[in-house]
Amino acid sequence: MNLLLLHPDDHLEGDRWSIAGRRACHVRDVLGLTAGASLRAGLVNEGVGEAVLLDDDGQRMTLSFSPSQAPPAPLPLTLILALPRPKMLKRILIDAASLGIKRIILLNSWKVEKSYWHTPELHAGLLREKLILGLEQSADTQLPELLLRDRFKPFVEDELPALIAGSRALLAHPGAHPSMPMNLQEAVTLAIGPEGGWTDYETGQLIAAGFHCHAFGQRILRVETALPALVGRIMALP
Amino acid sequence: MNLLLLHPDDHLEGDRWSIAGRRACHVRDVLGLTAGASLRAGLVNEGVGEAVLLDDDGQRMTLSFSPSQAPPAPLPLTLILALPRPKMLKRILIDAASLGIKRIILLNSWKVEKSYWHTPELHAGLLREKLILGLEQSADTQLPELLLRDRFKPFVEDELPALIAGSRALLAHPGAHPSMPMNLQEAVTLAIGPEGGWTDYETGQLIAAGFHCHAFGQRILRVETALPALVGRIMALP
Numbered sequence: 195m196n197l198l199l200l201h202p203d204d205h206l207e208g209d210r211w212s213i214a215g216r217r218a219c220h221v222r223d224v225l226g227l228t229a230g231a232s233l234r235a236g237l238v239n240e241g242v243g244e245a246v247l248l249d250d251d252g253q254r255m256t257l258s259f260s261p262s263q264a265p266p267a268p269l270p271l272t273l274i275l276a277l278p279r280p281k282m283l284k285r286i287l288i289d290a291a292s293l294g295i296k297r298i299i300l301l302n303s304w305k306v307e308k309s310y311w312h313t314p315e316l317h318a319g320l321l322r323e324k325l326i327l328g329l330e331q332s333a334d335t336q337l338p339e340l341l342l343r344d345r346f347k348p349f350v351e352d353e354l355p356a357l358i359a360g361s362r363a364l365l366a367h368p369g370a371h372p373s374m375p376m377n378l379q380e381a382v383t384l385a386i387g388p389e390g391g392w393t394d395y396e397t398g399q400l401i402a403a404g405f406h407c408h409a410f411g412q413r414i415l416r417v418e419t420a421l422p423a424l425v426g427r428i429m430a431l432p
Numbered sequence: 433m434n435l436l437l438l439h440p441d442d443h444l445e446g447d448r449w450s451i452a453g454r455r456a457c458h459v460r461d462v463l464g465l466t467a468g469a470s471l472r473a474g475l476v477n478e479g480v481g482e483a484v485l486l487d488d489d490g491q492r493m494t495l496s497f498s499p500s501q502a503p504p505a506p507l508p509l510t511l512i513l514a515l516p517r518p519k520m521l522k523r524i525l526i527d528a529a530s531l532g533i534k535r536i537i538l539l540n541s542w543k544v545e546k547s548y549w550h551t552p553e554l555h556a557g558l559l560r561e562k563l564i565l566g567l568e569q570s571a572d573t574q575l576p577e578l579l580l581r582d583r584f585k586p587f588v589e590d591e592l593p594a595l596i597a598g599s600r601a602l603l604a605h606p607g608a609h610p611s612m613p614m615n616l617q618e619a620v621t622l623a624i625g626p627e628g629g630w631t632d633y634e635t636g637q638l639i640a641a642g643f644h645c646h647a648f649g650q651r652i653l654r655v656e657t658a659l660p661a662l663v664g665r666i667m668a669l670p
Contacts, residue, residue, distance in 0.1 A: 196652045239570045266650055289657045332651040358460075376614050376665075411669025412504055413570035419660050421529045423669075426661030427614075431649025 195220050197333035198245060199326060200259060202274050211245070214254045221251060235259050236335035256424035265335040267432040269294035269427065270381045272357065276303040277342075278417050280315040282363035286418050291328025291338055291390040293425050294432070299341045299357075302348060303396055305388040311344050346396060354403045360382045365400055366424060367391075374408040377430045383426060386417060433458050435571035435582060436483060437564060438471040438497060452492045458489060503573040504641050505670040507532035507621045509663065510599065514541040514626035514631060515580075516655050518553040522562050529566025529576055531663050532670070537579045538554045539587060541634055543626040549582050565616050572669035586620075596621045603638055604662060605629075605645035612646040615668045624655060634650070 198221065204211045212382070213221075227247050235245035241261025248258040277300045278286055290298055291415050302311070327336050343349040366374065368391075372391065385392075385400055399414035401407070410424060436459065443447045449460075449609050465485050473483035473498055479499025487494040506613050515538045528536055540549070541642070583585040599619035604612065606629075623630075623638055630638065637646070648662060 228487050240633075271599055289654075292653055292657055293661070294651060329512060331654060334651070380448055413532060413572070413669070414529060415660075416569060422661075423531070423660040424663030426664035431651070431661075 195226070195330045196234065197231055197242065197330055197335075198254070198257075199330050199335060200235060200237045200245075202238070206256070209258045209260045210248075211257045211259050212254055213254055213257070218253070221247065234333060236265060236333070237261055238329075238335055238337055240335055241265060241296060242333065257306065264355045266333065268296045268336055269425070270361075270379070271295050271429055272297040272299070272300045272361065272381075272383045273421075274301055274383065274385040275417070275421075276309050276392070276421065277306045277344075278388070279307070280310060280313040282416075282418050283321075284317055286421060287324035287340075288328040288331065289418065289422055291316065291325045291334070292332040293328075293422065294332065294334065294339055295425070296336060297339045297341075299343055299349075301304055302344045303388045304346075304393045305390045316342065318379060319351070348400070348413060350399045350403055354400075358404050363400075363403070363405040364428065365397070365405040365407050366410045366420070367397065368412075369407065369409065371407040371409045374410045374424065374427055376427055378428055379430045384430060385422060386424070391416070425432045433462070433568045434472065435480065435568055436471055436474045436495075437573060438450065438473060438483075440476070444494070445497045447496045449495045449497050450485075450492055451495070456488070456491070456493045458635070459485065459493060460490075467631065472571060474503060474571070475488050475499055475577055475652075476573055478573060479503060480571065480573060484639070492507075495612070504532065505535045506574055507663070507667055507670070508599075508617070509533050509667055510537070510619075510621045512537045512539055512621065512623040512657075513655070513659075514539055514630070515544045515548050516626070517545070518548060518551040518655075519585065520656050521553055521559075522657060525559060525578075526566040526588070527561035527656065529563045530570040531566075531660065531670065532570065533570065533576055534574060535577045535579075537581055538580045540584045540633045541626045543628045554580065570656040572634055576628075588637045588641055592594075592638075596642050599642040601638075601641070602643050603643040604648045604658070604667065605635065606650075607645065609645040609647045610645075611661065612665055613646045614665055616666055617668045620666060622666065624658060624662070651653070651666065 200211050204213055206212050232244045232246045236242035242265050243262035245257045245259035273295050363383045365385050374381045438449050444450050470482045474480035480503050481500035483495045483497035511533050560667045599621045601621045603623050
């Protein structure tokens with residue numbers, strides 16, 4: 195936790211804020227802070243700055259905080275990801291949020307097990323919690339937008355064209371394709387398939403929608419390894 | 433598991449091999465293969481090819497296999513990593529091996545908790561197991577060399593100069609440094625610090641040994657996110 199991320203619900207009045215639970219425990223037990231100490235903080239979807247710990251009764255903490263600076267620049271990358279297995283999803287969301295990705299679409303694919311769509315991990319509150327952990331890691335405040343699309347065809351036909359308009363749409367795909375581009379500062383949409391890859395039909399649909407295939411090494415990587423490796427290559431990290 | 437990785441201990445005679453346990457369960461239950469089926473296989477530190485499942489008594493499997501092709505090209509990158517927390521170490525080793533890294537040095541740093549050096553996770557057998565999982569993921573056979581160095585100064589003064597000779601030695605470091613280079617095909621040594629970073633003394637020692645500081649974005653990433661992101665940027669993936 196490199197930033198104490200405050201939420202509107204934490205607001206008392208004026209510049210006063212109150213926290214309890216996980217965040218208070220972290221400030222108290224991991225950072226070892228007591229009344230009078232200051233720490234880096236931010237308000238969800240707003241700015242960042244220094245907070246001062248005013249009081250700690252062992253349960254609730256009161257802090258003063260006013261945002262004074264802009265949060266880190268977002269990464270101009272939209273991620274379209276075949277729904278990963280639930281165990282992996284958590285880590286991928288934390289990683290995606292910490293890398294600065296601000297729009298994530300979890301999409302169905304032929305090779306996504308149907309049961310993945312019915313796991314408790316897909317509960318909106320749990321997904322938001324992972325994104326929050328990613329923001330706290332990278333000292334960011336801007337919560338990514340997360341869309342769940344459990345039908346491939348209607349998404350690709352009806353929503354995707356508008357979504358990728360004005361961006362470079364990149365598909366990591368094995369074969370004799372140009373290498374993945376590097377160090378882009380423009381808007382990018384990156385599609386990452388499931389374990390075993392998109393089917394030929396799905397690949398064809400994505401290409402028809404405007405995606406271009408690019409090679410990214412010969413090795414088969416786990417999605418959670420491929421995501422940061424692809425982002426590190428493709429994007430100029432601000 | 434994208435490759436059945438055989439070990440010398442599995443050898444019967446001629447082209448006959450015998451496996452049991454985790455690998456046999458995977459072939460039987462996940463891949464669903466029965467006698468007569470073929471699958472991708474390799475021999476540790478040797479070649480890859482097709483194996484044929486000859487017999488399965490529900491416990492042990494017998495296969496025929498002869499290496500016929502070279503394994504994937506290694507990544508010419510040596511990784512020097514401040515010893516991560518044990519929970520993270522496993523994932524980092526799997527990732528490093530799957531990315532094709534062939535030499536990994538786990539190094540002490542002021543900010544590495546002393547207890548990390550005394551955890552069961554550092555047992556050589558467990559570390560090797562994680563590297564094996566990474567090889568099975570990326571269909572590789574060449575086991576990375578793994579060195580544990582629990583004293584920073586003697587390593588940096590006595591071993592590091594020979595280790596980085598002939599390579600570009602890169603240190604990801606916040607500040608006004610040139611951007612991390614991209615798409616290198618030459619030999620690289622990459623040093624990644626602990627949570628909280630190397631101390632000024634340690635950074636000075638690494639620079640004195642020949643490392644150059646490079647910026648890599650403004651965000652604070654977890655080591656397990658930073659590693660694939662850095663590798664994806666710096667190296668031309670073969």
